[in-house]
Amino acid sequence: MIEIxxxxxxxxxxxxxxxxxxxxxxxxxxxxxxxxxxxxxPIDTPVLEYAEILLGKAGGETEKQVYRFTDHGGRDVAMRxxxxxxxxxxxxxxxxxxxxxxxxxxxxxxxxxxxxxRGRYREFMQCDVDIVGVDSAAADFEILAVIRQxxxxxxxxxxxxHLSHRGVFNRFLARAGIAERSVEVLRIVDKLxxxxxxxxxxxxxxxxxxxAAEELLEFIAGGEAFNATLERITRLAGGPNPxxxxxxxxxxxxxxCSIGDRVQLAPSITRGLDYYTGVVxxxxxxxxxxxxxxxxxxxYNDLAxxxxxxxxxxxxxxxxxDRLLAALNAMGRKNQVAASVQAVIFNLENSLMxxxxxxxxxxxxxxxxxxVYTDQRKPGxxxxxxDRKGAxxxxxxxxxxxxxxxxxxxxxKTRDSSEHPDCKALASAILAAVxxxxxx
Amino acid sequence: MIEIxxxxxxxxxxxxxxxxxxxxxxxxxxxxxxxxxxxxxPIDTPVLEYAEILLGKAGGETEKQVYRFTDHGGRDVAMRxxxxxxxxxxxxxxxxxxxxxxxxxxxxxxxxxxxxxRGRYREFMQCDVDIVGVDSAAADFEILAVIRQxxxxxxxxxxxxHLSHRGVFNRFLARAGIAERSVEVLRIVDKLxxxxxxxxxxxxxxxxxxxAAEELLEFIAGGEAFNATLERITRLAGGPNPxxxxxxxxxxxxxxCSIGDRVQLAPSITRGLDYYTGVVxxxxxxxxxxxxxxxxxxxYNDLAxxxxxxxxxxxxxxxxxDRLLAALNAMGRKNQVAASVQAVIFNLENSLMxxxxxxxxxxxxxxxxxxVYTDQRKPGxxxxxxDRKGAxxxxxxxxxxxxxxxxxxxxxKTRDSSEHPDCKALASAILAAVxxxxxx
Numbered sequence: 104m105i106e107i108x109x110x111x112x113x114x115x116x117x118x119x120x121x122x123x124x125x126x127x128x129x130x131x132x133x134x135x136x137x138x139x140x141x142x143x144x145p146i147d148t149p150v151l152e153y154a155e156i157l158l159g160k161a162g163g164e165t166e167k168q169v170y171r172f173t174d175h176g177g178r179d180v181a182m183r184x185x186x187x188x189x190x191x192x193x194x195x196x197x198x199x200x201x202x203x204x205x206x207x208x209x210x211x212x213x214x215x216x217x218x219x220x221r222g223r224y225r226e227f228m229q230c231d232v233d234i235v236g237v238d239s240a241a242a243d244f245e246i247l248a249v250i251r252q253x254x255x256x257x258x259x260x261x262x263x264x265h266l267s268h269r270g271v272f273n274r275f276l277a278r279a280g281i282a283e284r285s286v287e288v289l290r291i292v293d294k295l296x297x298x299x300x301x302x303x304x305x306x307x308x309x310x311x312x313x314x315a316a317e318e319l320l321e322f323i324a325g326g327e328a329f330n331a332t333l334e335r336i337t338r339l340a341g342g343p344n345p346x347x348x349x350x351x352x353x354x355x356x357x358x359x360c361s362i363g364d365r366v367q368l369a370p371s372i373t374r375g376l377d378y379y380t381g382v383v384x385x386x387x388x389x390x391x392x393x394x395x396x397x398x399x400x401x402x403y404n405d406l407a408x409x410x411x412x413x414x415x416x417x418x419x420x421x422x423x424x425d426r427l428l429a430a431l432n433a434m435g436r437k438n439q440v441a442a443s444v445q446a447v448i449f450n451l452e453n454s455l456m457x458x459x460x461x462x463x464x465x466x467x468x469x470x471x472x473x474x475v476y477t478d479q480r481k482p483g484x485x486x487x488x489x490d491r492k493g494a495x496x497x498x499x500x501x502x503x504x505x506x507x508x509x510x511x512x513x514x515x516k517t518r519d520s521s522e523h524p525d526c527k528a529l530a531s532a533i534l535a536a537v538x539x540x541x542x543x
Numbered sequence: 544m545i546e547i548x549x550x551x552x553x554x555x556x557x558x559x560x561x562x563x564x565x566x567x568x569x570x571x572x573x574x575x576x577x578x579x580x581x582x583x584x585p586i587d588t589p590v591l592e593y594a595e596i597l598l599g600k601a602g603g604e605t606e607k608q609v610y611r612f613t614d615h616g617g618r619d620v621a622m623r624x625x626x627x628x629x630x631x632x633x634x635x636x637x638x639x640x641x642x643x644x645x646x647x648x649x650x651x652x653x654x655x656x657x658x659x660x661r662g663r664y665r666e667f668m669q670c671d672v673d674i675v676g677v678d679s680a681a682a683d684f685e686i687l688a689v690i691r692q693x694x695x696x697x698x699x700x701x702x703x704x705h706l707s708h709r710g711v712f713n714r715f716l717a718r719a720g721i722a723e724r725s726v727e728v729l730r731i732v733d734k735l736x737x738x739x740x741x742x743x744x745x746x747x748x749x750x751x752x753x754x755a756a757e758e759l760l761e762f763i764a765g766g767e768a769f770n771a772t773l774e775r776i777t778r779l780a781g782g783p784n785p786x787x788x789x790x791x792x793x794x795x796x797x798x799x800c801s802i803g804d805r806v807q808l809a810p811s812i813t814r815g816l817d818y819y820t821g822v823v824x825x826x827x828x829x830x831x832x833x834x835x836x837x838x839x840x841x842x843y844n845d846l847a848x849x850x851x852x853x854x855x856x857x858x859x860x861x862x863x864x865d866r867l868l869a870a871l872n873a874m875g876r877k878n879q880v881a882a883s884v885q886a887v888i889f890n891l892e893n894s895l896m897x898x899x900x901x902x903x904x905x906x907x908x909x910x911x912x913x914x915v916y917t918d919q920r921k922p923g924x925x926x927x928x929x930d931r932k933g934a935x936x937x938x939x940x941x942x943x944x945x946x947x948x949x950x951x952x953x954x955x956k957t958r959d960s961s962e963h964p965d966c967k968a969l970a971s972a973i974l975a976a977v978x979x980x981x982x983x
Contacts, residue, residue: 112588113620174656226589245917248904409548456680473582474581
């Protein structure tokens with residue numbers, strides 16, 4: 104006996120079985136369709152890049168997690184750990200060939216050797232959408248609108264974008280005299296929803312003093328109507344300026360597109376430390392706030408300064424695909440329809456295989472997805488198979504039916520069956536059953 | 544000035560610009576749709592696996608080309624170099640959870656550190672389709688039928704599957720007394736189309752003698768009708784047996800599905816040495832035979848013997864995506880429609896941005912993909928942008944049009960324009976123009 108190699112995957116990696124992969128495919132198809140309807144175009148970049156390029160700006164944690172090695176040609180290479188760094192390199196390399204504003208989406212896998220005990224995977228899918236080359240309220244708004252449309256198309260209209268602006272916040276910090284403590288302040292503010300108001304206030308008081316802490320809490324308070332909150336933070340930041348005007352413009356567009364109530368002004372959203380420079384936002388599902396933001400992003404001053412002197416401002420977002428998928432599952436919003444076959448033609452008599460194949464061919468010509476069960480097994484086994492494939496119909500023709508020259512169409516759910524003289528009639532019956540017009 | 548990191552990709556790797564990526568996406572969408580219509584389901588496996596698993600059966604060339612390294616946990620890992628080995632591991636690991644026959648497709652990237660001077664890339668996309676767990680003519684036929692349907696759906700119906708059977712060939716070799724020279728014989732026969740009949744005969748004579756060489760050339764001759772060739776090779780192999788019967792059954796199914804003339808019996812097709820055990824085939828585009836097979840495969844006895852004692856026979860195929868894409872381009876069969884936006888709404892007056900966004904929102908609700916040009920630039924610049932995005936229409940509303948309360952719809956190709964009172968009328972005009980029913 105030959106020695107067997109134990110089949111297994113690496114820790115932190117996983118296979119996608121057909122059901123899970125179909126769900127993921129259905130999700131990415133919806134997102135892709137929505138992105139395209141807004142004029143975003145797809146790009147792709149290599150999985151492997153020079154380590155120098157991927158790690159140019161990264162430090163500490165990222166550097167430790169990246170899969171890095173020396174290739175056959177002695178090059179120091181690494182697998183991408185996000186889609187932003189390769190996009191920055193891509194824009195620096197190609198901006199001369201591209202038309203600006205450049206609106207791209209990129210759905211692809213990335214790798215991080217993270218600690219799997221935190222329930223993280225080492226291989227996962229990212230989905231990024233960006234508009235590069237302009238700094239305008241319209242571009243900021245388009246990113247919010249495309250997310251909003253994606254959520255609606257995915258069947259989760261009850262989601263809310265929490266919007267803020269780093270410029271307004273920074274101006275407030277300067278006015279409150281705590282600009283030089285901004286790193287620590289941001290870190291505390293970011294934890295507000297986790298640690299609560301009292302603890303936030305206590306921590307802020309320690310580093311900024313009682314008065315500044317009070318003002319900060321007033322600044323980051325949310326829950327009011329957009330314009331009321333905007334008025335308050337504008338006042339606390341020292342009066343109107345282009346940053347507060349930007350928020351007002353975005354709000355006006357959201358109102359005009361009937362999504363005003365789905366875009367909240369939430370001054371406590373800051374999104375980390377030094378990357379974002381303008382609007383920042385997070386997206387929460389109303390029914391599952393506990394899972395956190397399923398889609399976050401913001402405006403940056405300069406995407407690709409590591410690789411070019413060309414200034415490339417932009418605005419973008421990342422969809423948390425795994426998190427979103429888990430949430431859709433938890434909410435019972437599975438969408439796998441496209442991936443399941445509509446009909447399975449049973450093999451009740453091997454000598455009729457040519458007829459079965461011809462029938463399958465004709466049904467597909469009518470736009471009906473179907474397959475032939477290839478081996479002549481027990482009908483029960485074939486029913487189980489059709490069930491597993493999610494088929495709505497079984498099609499039966501054995502010796503008896505052949506003698507009567509009929510085809511039997513069986514509804515897998517109701518187990519009702521009907522007889523049909525030929526494939527044309529079979530196809531009509533299936534199409535009538537799946538068309539909403541035929542419903543009572 | 545900060546030092547810039549030179550933006551560049553690794554040798555043998557490439558970025559996909561929007562046009563190329565849209566073409567690839569359009570191709571994979573068509574293939575996926577066809578696979579699903581036959582009841583194939585998607586799976587995915589990790590890019591990184593234990594090197595021991597990926598290289599278990601590989602030797603020589605493959606081992607030298609694979610990207611292999613030691614990960615953070617000291618594991619000997621490698622990036623997959625094809626989709627067959629991971630699928631074998633997947634089936635060995637999961638066959639207990641799956642329903643057989645298991646019909647899967649897998650479209651994903653693979654990596655090989657090949658010599659790029661031969662025009663090869665080190666990162667490329669593979670597309671595999673297999674039916675595992677049965678050994679029947681129907682399963683063999685389904686693989687041929689799904690390829691055939693894919694070609695038709697891609698707009699290249701003039702393609703031909705060249706089919707053969709390793710069992711019939713082996714029986715012939717044994718009868719001609721040259722079974723023990725089969726490795727060399729197969730190698731020479733595989734080159735027939737490249738080196739021609741005379742050179743093939745000369746080389747075969749050297750290793751098999753004059754009589755066997757004559758018989759071999761008679762065996763591998765093609766060009767006749769399926770049944771005539773089948774009759775000849777069956778006679779030369781010593782009379783009918785289950786293998787020649789299998790070819791006859793497949794031919795009958797092809798005839799029944801009106802693709803009989805597209806499946807040729809081509810006994811010179813052998814597909815390498817020890818992997819395939821039953822039918823083998825290659826697919827050629829009639830207009831471009833010189834690019835070689837765009838889709839090849841065959842039947843194997845046992846997929847996963849390295850990882851399990853469970854015998855898993857199957858039949859499958861690999862689509863040469865890069866080759867197919869290049870051929871489609873050369874033949875002018877580009878398909879990018881889904882990726883280009885239908886209309887660009889110009890920004891002729893920044894103060895009207897809210898109206899532009901609301902119009903875009905309403906058009907998308909009608910199923911029209913569109914975007915707003917975000918900055919108020921010169922109209923010429925906006926026309927250039929709309930052209931680059933492949934938009935069929937430009938939508939214009941400046942101060943003058945606002946005063947008249949109209950929207951102007953401009954056909955980007957004809958430059959004809961028409962005036963409309965509101966977005967509903969705009970949408971109707973666009974939909975009427977793109978709907979075939981409206982054509983004269």
